[in-house]
Structures are given as structure tokens and as C-alpha cells.
Amino acid sequence: MAAPSRPAVPPAASDEPALLRPEIAAMAGYVPGEQPQDEGWVKLNTNENPYPPSPAVADAVVAQLAGRAPAKYPDPLAGRFRRRAAEVLGVDPEWILCGNGSDDLLTILVRTFVGAGEAMRVPTPSYVLYRTLAAIQGAACEELPFAPDWSLPEGFAAPRTAAGLPVRLAVLPNPNSPSGTIVPRRDLESIADRFPGALVIDEAYGDFADADCLGLVRSHRRVIVTRSMSKSYALAGVRFGFAVARPEVVRELEKVKDSYNCDALSIAAATAAIADRDWLRGNRATILATRARLSVALERLGFAVEPSQANFVWCTHPRRPHRPLYEALKARRILVRWMQYPGWGDGLRITVGTDAEIDTFLNALGEILAST
Amino acid sequence: MAAPSRPAVPPAASDEPALLRPEIAAMAGYVPGEQPQDEGWVKLNTNENPYPPSPAVADAVVAQLAGRAPAKYPDPLAGRFRRRAAEVLGVDPEWILCGNGSDDLLTILVRTFVGAGEAMRVPTPSYVLYRTLAAIQGAACEELPFAPDWSLPEGFAAPRTAAGLPVRLAVLPNPNSPSGTIVPRRDLESIADRFPGALVIDEAYGDFADADCLGLVRSHRRVIVTRSMSKSYALAGVRFGFAVARPEVVRELEKVKDSYNCDALSIAAATAAIADRDWLRGNRATILATRARLSVALERLGFAVEPSQANFVWCTHPRRPHRPLYEALKARRILVRWMQYPGWGDGLRITVGTDAEIDTFLNALGEILAST
Numbered sequence: 160m161a162a163p164s165r166p167a168v169p170p171a172a173s174d175e176p177a178l179l180r181p182e183i184a185a186m187a188g189y190v191p192g193e194q195p196q197d198e199g200w201v202k203l204n205t206n207e208n209p210y211p212p213s214p215a216v217a218d219a220v221v222a223q224l225a226g227r228a229p230a231k232y233p234d235p236l237a238g239r240f241r242r243r244a245a246e247v248l249g250v251d252p253e254w255i256l257c258g259n260g261s262d263d264l265l266t267i268l269v270r271t272f273v274g275a276g277e278a279m280r281v282p283t284p285s286y287v288l289y290r291t292l293a294a295i296q297g298a299a300c301e302e303l304p305f306a307p308d309w310s311l312p313e314g315f316a317a318p319r320t321a322a323g324l325p326v327r328l329a330v331l332p333n334p335n336s337p338s339g340t341i342v343p344r345r346d347l348e349s350i351a352d353r354f355p356g357a358l359v360i361d362e363a364y365g366d367f368a369d370a371d372c373l374g375l376v377r378s379h380r381r382v383i384v385t386r387s388m389s390k391s392y393a394l395a396g397v398r399f400g401f402a403v404a405r406p407e408v409v410r411e412l413e414k415v416k417d418s419y420n421c422d423a424l425s426i427a428a429a430t431a432a433i434a435d436r437d438w439l440r441g442n443r444a445t446i447l448a449t450r451a452r453l454s455v456a457l458e459r460l461g462f463a464v465e466p467s468q469a470n471f472v473w474c475t476h477p478r479r480p481h482r483p484l485y486e487a488l489k490a491r492r493i494l495v496r497w498m499q500y501p502g503w504g505d506g507l508r509i510t511v512g513t514d515a516e517i518d519t520f521l522n523a524l525g526e527i528l529a530s531t
Numbered sequence: 532m533a534a535p536s537r538p539a540v541p542p543a544a545s546d547e548p549a550l551l552r553p554e555i556a557a558m559a560g561y562v563p564g565e566q567p568q569d570e571g572w573v574k575l576n577t578n579e580n581p582y583p584p585s586p587a588v589a590d591a592v593v594a595q596l597a598g599r600a601p602a603k604y605p606d607p608l609a610g611r612f613r614r615r616a617a618e619v620l621g622v623d624p625e626w627i628l629c630g631n632g633s634d635d636l637l638t639i640l641v642r643t644f645v646g647a648g649e650a651m652r653v654p655t656p657s658y659v660l661y662r663t664l665a666a667i668q669g670a671a672c673e674e675l676p677f678a679p680d681w682s683l684p685e686g687f688a689a690p691r692t693a694a695g696l697p698v699r700l701a702v703l704p705n706p707n708s709p710s711g712t713i714v715p716r717r718d719l720e721s722i723a724d725r726f727p728g729a730l731v732i733d734e735a736y737g738d739f740a741d742a743d744c745l746g747l748v749r750s751h752r753r754v755i756v757t758r759s760m761s762k763s764y765a766l767a768g769v770r771f772g773f774a775v776a777r778p779e780v781v782r783e784l785e786k787v788k789d790s791y792n793c794d795a796l797s798i799a800a801a802t803a804a805i806a807d808r809d810w811l812r813g814n815r816a817t818i819l820a821t822r823a824r825l826s827v828a829l830e831r832l833g834f835a836v837e838p839s840q841a842n843f844v845w846c847t848h849p850r851r852p853h854r855p856l857y858e859a860l861k862a863r864r865i866l867v868r869w870m871q872y873p874g875w876g877d878g879l880r881i882t883v884g885t886d887a888e889i890d891t892f893l894n895a896l897g898e899i900l901a902s903t
Contacts, residue, residue: 178729178753179783180646180699188786194604208602217596220796223768224589229800230580230765232566259631259770262789270667274552275647288790295642295787327552357550381550393602396595396795398631411551414560415667417634418660423768424592424796428601 182297189291192496201519203510204494206336206364206471208393210445210513212428213438216394219431220424233423236413240421240430244401247433248373253406256413257429259420261363261387261400264412265292268383268402269328271415272357273298278324282311284337284500286361289330299324304503309340309465316353329354332361334368337498337508339467341368351379357408359383363400364469366391366443367450373403380405390470391439392432399429446470450511456521457509460528475506479528487527493520554669561663564868573891575882576866578708578736578843580765582817582885584800585810588766591803592796605795608785612793612802616773619805620745625778628785629801631792633735633759633772636784637664640755640774641700643787644729645670650696654683656709656872658733661702671696676875681712681837688725701726704733706740709870709880711839713740723751729780730754735772736841738763738815739822745775752777762842763811764804771801818842822883828893829881832900847878851900859899865892 177184192205223229241252248255258264265288273279275297281289283302293300301320303312311331319325331350334341351358360372362384375382383404389395399421402412421429432438454464454472462474475481485497485507499505509520549556564577595601613624620627630636637660645651647669653661655674665672673692675684683703691697703722706713723730732744734756747754755776761767771793774784793801804810826836826844834846847853857869857879871877881892 178699178780179643182646183643183783183786186786189790191604191607191790194606196606196610202603205604207604209599210602211599212601216601220596221593224592227581227583227765229584229588229768230582231574232563232577232579232761232767233770234566234568235563238568259794260789260791262791266789271551271555274554275669297647327550389604393599395604395791396601398605398791398794408550411555414555414558417632417638418561418563419632419634419767419770422631422770422794422797424800425794428796 180297182294186291186294189288193494195494199492201493201512201516203512203516203520204496205395206390206469206510207395208390208442208446208470209511209516210393210442212393213432213435215431215435216428219427223424223427228423231423233419233421233426235418237421237426240401240426240433243430243434247436248403250373250403251406253409254376254403256402256404256409256416257421257426258400258402258416260389260398261361261385262288263416263420264385264400264402265289265330265359265361267412267415268357268359268385269293269296269298271412272328274327278320278326280315280320280326280329282315282331282335284498284503286332286336301326305335305338309335309338311342311346311350316350318355325356327356328359329356330359330361332363333372334364334467334469336364336469336471337473337496337506338465339469339471339473340465341370341468344370344372347372347375351375351382354381357381357383359385361385363387364390366439367446367470368468376403376405380408383408388429388432391443392429393442394428394432397425397428399425446511449514449517453509453511453517453521460521460525471508471510473506473508475504481505481507483531484524484527487531488520488523491523493523495520552669554666558663558666561660565866567866571864573865573884573888575884575888575892576868577767578762578841578882579767580762580814580818580842581883581888582765582814584765585804585807587803587807588800591799595796595799600795603795605791605793605798607790609793609798612773612798612805615802615806619808620775622745622775623778625781626748626775628774628776628781628788629793629798630772630774630788631797632761632770633733633757634660635788635792636757636772636774637661637702637731637733639784639787640729640731640757641665641668641670643784644700646699650692650698652687652692652698652701654687654703654707656870656875658704658708673698677707677710681707681710683714683718683722688722690727697728699728700731701728702731702733704735705744706736706839706841708736708841708843709845709868709878710837711841711843711845712837713742713840716742716744719744719747723747723754726753728753732756735759736762738811739818739842740840748775748777752780755780760801760804763815764801765814766800766804769797769800771797818883821886821889825881825883825889825893832893832897843880843882845878845880847876853877853879855903856896856899859903860892860895863895865895867892
């Protein structure tokens with residue numbers, strides 16, 4: 160209980176045995192997008208929703224704060240959320256597993272399906288975290304490049320890597336980041352028909368797209384869809400995501416998750432959010448309208464812009480190097496994401512902010528392009 | 532977006548290749564204590580604090596709910612909490628790693644230090660989750676029995692298991708569950724001097740004990756202390772814990788944790804809670820007084836009671852079987868924890884509730900003992 164005095168740090172003896180697993184010592188660690196803790200930034204770098212969540216969220220959290228609720232362990236399976244989400248999605252509650260953000264679900268999935276020394280497969284350029292999760296697990300991560308039109312390469316469904324390792328898990332973000340593109344349903348179905356491992360379709364941005372893959376979970380027992388509440392429900396700060404999978408798969412994933420991986424406040428928040436369908440429809444319509452305006456304006460500024468199905472836009476400039484643009488914007492306290500993929504190239508990923516934020520961004524970008 | 536129709540579940544073909552890692556398919560999964568979601572239970576089974584948390588907690592959470600804060604990603608390292616906890620503990624902030632409950636930290640520690648096919652070591656009877664974490668990792672878990680006086684066995688510091696595997700991590704809960712006992716500081720220091728792997732001292736119940744091991748983190752670079760906010764700060768529903776370790780160890784653990792493992796609401800709640808030292812002192816004094824009364828009353832009812840340094844009491848009855856007592860209490864909507872350890876025996880673990888809850892429990896137990 161008593162506060163002890165400041166520690167004196169003894170030096171580490173250089174002949175001590177290695178403490179860490181060599182995989183951990185060797186890896187660099189995933190670096191998430193910058194999260195400045197001070198105010199005054201136009202933050203278009205981590206695909207947060209620029210609007211506050213449904214007002215029902217705050218009411219639900221405040222109700223949870225009364226009395227002893229914060230002192231009691233939460234429901235391990237978040238039954239309230241499962242029941243409400245099941246109604247929305249048209250599945251039974253036991254098809255749903257809740258997670259502390261969809262990153263938690265991706266971690267659970269890798270640990271459930273991929274052993275040390277085995278392999279998983281992802282497309283590239285895509286979400287860099289997948290590779291990190293493989294490294295932590297001591298597994299290989301085969302990265303197959305997207306075709307120039309962002310379709311999947313032949314071979315994404317192959318049972319083994321080029322080096323001959325069995326591929327236990329493939330992850331396909333759909334819509335993809337950074338491109339914002341989707342793979343057509345018939346191509347996904349063809350992969351699901353042929354790939355012999357677990358196929359995870361990461362629909363973190365699915366609510367902004369024209370179609371989703373829940374139907375594939377029903378028709379293919381090895382398909383798992385993951386969803387995030389961070390983007391489309393404006394709950395990035397609350398950490399809540401869920402997976403949709405067949406019940407016999409969900410029961411296995413439950414063994415691997417932490418017992419109480421979702422807290423009582425986030426369960427209340429997420430349940431209120433997913434129930435407010437009017438809020439989702441209205442927010443989505445606003446984001447999509449701003450996205451269309453942003454895409455046109457970037458093209459007018461000379462960028463090549465991918466048609467986006469997400470809440471961000473991927474753009475490249477045929478002549479101007481991207482990193483100095485990112486840095487000049489940052490100097491004006493506007494954060495976008497400069498992304499570079501070794502052997503592939505780089506570009507800028509711009510989150511769809513409010514109309515005012517996008518105006519600020521476009522004006523600044525126009526000035527930077529004109530002045531340098 | 533549209534709610535599809537109810538799924539028809541196609542049968543799984545029996546000749547399909549195994550999807551899961553064999554370790555996951557074979558394991559039973561950790562079963563946490565019962566968490567009834569309906570009202571009206573006297574809940575003395577999962578060591579929750581029977582009182583609401585500091586009033587500062589609700590204020591801090593409500594402040595976070597304003598505006599866009601829930602829509603933005605949280606600080607990945609929970610800097611606000613680290614700075615405040617560092618002041619309380621008398622260490623620098625970079626000695627602290629925050630987790631989504633101390634279960635999250637235990638998961639991170641196992642994944643950082645123990646490779647598949649390697650070994651970790653725990654005492655037994657103890658927290659059963661440790662074994663589950665080893666199984667998920669594909670690692671062996673050597674369980675060394677406590678001595679009858681709950682001191683550690685000779686050999687807890689040995690570099691290898693009896694089967695010859697290197698022991699990469701040892702976990703020692705202190706106070707231990709279910710016993711509520713602590714290992715004397717000089718014994719822990721002797722183990723820390725000799726054990727060549729990472730030594731985790733799980734102080735989930737440390738705030739209820741007479742002493743802690745933060746000093747060992749300072750003097751021994753392989754020692755890591757974990758703490759929970761669930762018990763002593765009455766925040767089980769909020770999921771927040773932290774580890775104290777040397778900064779070079781914390782930096783490695785950061786690679787393995789999920790990027791945003793603590794949400795913005797729980798960071799606010801935990802920061803407010805750890806800052807309210809008066810609340811902690813008052814709550815602790817109340818719990819310790821009730822614990823003393825509970826221990827004496829159980830002895831009067833004929834139980835052997837371990838002297839507890841935690842917020843629960845472990846007791847065994849020399850003549851009455853324990854499971855029927857647990858069941859008779861449950862029939863009266865009083866939950867205690869009946870714990871059975873193969874090859875060792877069983878007993879009842881009773882959480883220190885409010886005085887009124889303990890009166891209800893003792894009256895019921897007295898009646899059950901008298902009537903059967």
C-alpha cells in the first residue's frame with residue numbers, strides 16, 4: 160500500500176540467458192496510426208467515424224454505472240449484445256462471438272487455427288496487423304499481391320504456400336484497406352469452395368459497402384466474418400467487435416478468448432448502438448455523400464482515386480511524392496495516413512471526415528500542391 | 532445492411548480436414564465462476580468487491596461520454612493511467628503496462644515468454660487459468676504442489692521441468708487463490724535469485740495483503756508483478772489491470788498486446804479509481820474487518836479456515852462433504868465457490884461480501900449444517 164521510493168535500476172548482465180521468445184525479440188511490433196492526445200487536430204488517419212455515436216450509447220453506459228454494476232464481472236459471452244445483434248443480422252445468437260475490438264477477434268482466430276510453424280495467408284497491400292499476428296504466433300504469413308484491379312490472385316485458395324506449408328487460415332479484408340475496394344461475391348465464393356482452411360472475411364468496413372458476406376457463413380462452414388463497431392457505429396474508443404461463424408466454430412473460439420474479454424460498459428454501449436438502425440442509416444448516408452465529394456475533389460487535384468466501398472479513400476498522385484504531402488499536412492495539424500508497402504509503392508489513405516474537416520483538408524492540400 | 536433470412540445449417544462432412552489446432556480441439560476451456568445475469572443472488576463466488584467503486588469513477592466515465600470521445604481510438608498505452616499509477620506506486624510510467632483485466636496481461640506474458648513445446652511452471656492448488664493459457668500456447672505447464680503450510684516446494688526455482696524442458700516462465704499468485712495465503716518475501720527473493728526465466732508474481736489480491744513484491748521488480752530484472760483493478764478497486768465489470776516490470780520488458784510486452792487493448796471508458800474509470808486513495812483505504816479496512824469476522828464464524832461452525840491475506844476465505848470441513856454444502860447454498864440463491872483439485876482435495880472459497888451478505892450466508896450455512 161505504501162508508495163516506495165524511486166527505483167535504482169541495476170544494469171542487465173550481458174551474459175544472462177535470453178528471456179524472450181526469439182520471435183518476439185526479432186519483431187518490430189505493429190505501429191497503429193498516430194493518436195495525438197492533444198486537441199486541435201483534423202484527424203483523417205485511422206478511419207474513425209467523424210460523428211458522435213448514437214445518443215442511446217451514452218444513456219446505456221450511464222445506466223450501467225449505477226450501483227454495483229461496475230464492480231461485478233460482465234457476462235462472459237455478452238448475451239445482451241448477441242441477442243440484439245442476432246435479430247439485426249438474421250442469425251441465431253450462438254452464431255456470434257463478441258470481442259474487445261475486432262483486433263481481439265483476429266488474435267483469437269489466429270490462435271485457434273494456426274500453430275507455430277504453420278502458415279496463414281493474406282493479400283497485400285492490406286492490413287499490416289495480420290502479419291504481426293502471425294509473427295507473434297510463430298507462424299509464417301504468405302502475402303499474395305492483389306492484381307492491379309484489386310482482384311485476388313490465382314492461388315489465394317491453394318492449400319499450401321509456395322514453400323509447401325499447409326495454410327491453416329486465410330484472411331481477406333473486404334472492403335480492403337488501404338484500397339477501399341471489394342472482391343466480388345462470386346470470386347469469394349469460389350475461394351470458399353476450394354480453400355481447405357479457415358477463411359476469415361474481415362468486414363471491419365462492411366457497413367459502408369454495397370454487399371456483405373454473411374451469406375457465405377451460412378453456406379460454407381469454414382467461413383468466418385468479423386465486424387468492428389469502431390467505424391460504422393462510431394465506437395472506436397469503446398473497443399467492440401464481433402465474429403459471425405457457425406456455432407460449433409464459435410464454441411471453439413470461446414476456449415481461446417479471455418473469459419471476460421468485453422467489459423460491462425462496452426457491452427451496454429455496443430448493444431445500444433447496434434439497435435439504433437436509424438442512426439446507422441443516417442450516418443452511413445452522410446459518410447457516403449462526403450466520400451463521393453472527396454473522391455471527385457481529389458481527382459480534380461490530379462490524384463488517381465480508387466472507387467471506395469469504405470469510409471476512407473485511397474489515392475496516389477502520378478507526379479508528386481506522397482510522403483512530403485503527408486508531412487506538409489501534418490505541419491498544419493491535419494493527419495492523413497501515408498502508407499508504404501515494400502516492393503509495391505505508396506500512397507495516401509484519407510478517412511472520410513465531416514464535411515468541414517474535408518473542406519479544411521482539401522483547401523490545405525490544394526495550397527500545398529500549388530506552393531511546392 | 533439488410534437482415535437476411537434465417538440460415539439453414541448444412542451438415543459438416545465427416546471427411547473434411549481438421550480446421551482447429553489439435554491443442555484447441557483437445558482442451559476443455561477455462562470455466563469462470565458462475566455469473567448469473569438475473570437479480571437476487573448473494574454472490575460470494577468470484578471475489579468481486581461487494582461495494583460500488585469510488586464515486587469518482589462514474590464522474591470520469593460520464594466526462595468521457597461527451598462529444599466524440601467514444602468515436603476516437605483510445606490512447607494505445609493509456610498514458611493517463613500510467614502517469615497516475617506511477618505516482619501511486621513510486622515508479623516511472625514506463626514501468627507500467629495496462630491490460631484489459633489482468634487476464635489480458637497473463638495472456639500477453641505467456642505469449643511473450645513461452646514458445647510452443649516449451650514449459651511454464653505454477654504451484655497447485657492455484658488459479659486454474661494458468662494451465663489453460665499454457666494449453667492454448669501449446670506449452671507444457673508443470674504444476675508443483677504447495678507444501679501443507681502453503682509454502683513453495685523446493686524446486687520451484689529449478690531451470691527445467693522434471694521432464695527436462697526449460698521453464699521459460701513461472702507464475703506465482705501472491706496472495707494465492709484458493710488459499711488466500713502468501714509466500715514470505717524472503718522465499719520469493721530466493722526464488723527470484725535462482726530461477727532463470729521470467730517470474731510473474733500475480734498480485735490480483737495484493738491490495739488486501741500486508742506486503743507486496745514491487746521491490747522485487749526493482750531488484751530483479753526477470754520479475755514482473757501483475758495487478759487487477761477488479762477486486763480492490765471494485766472494477767471487475769470494467770476490465771482493467773496492469774503489470775509492473777522493467778521498461779525494457781514492458782517494451783517487449785507492448786509488441787504482443789492488441790494495439791488498443793484498453794478502451795477509453797475503462798482508462799478513465801481506472802485512472803479515477805487508482806487516484807482515490809481514501810476510498811481504497813476505507814474499503815480495504817471494511818473488507819478486512821468482515822474477513823476477520825467471517826473467519827471466526829466459520830471456525831465456530833466447525834471449519835478449518837486458512838488465515839487469509841485476500842478478499843476471500845478458504846475453508847474445509849473435517850467431516851462434511853463440501854459439494855452438497857455448495858449446492859444447498861445455491862438452492863437458497865447464495866453462490867460460493869466449490870473448488871476441487873484432482874489428487875489434492877476440495878473445499879469452499881467464500882468471497883468477503885458486505886456484512887449483511889455474510890450474515891445471510893452464515894445463517895444459511897448454520898441451518899444447512901444443522902438440518903442435514
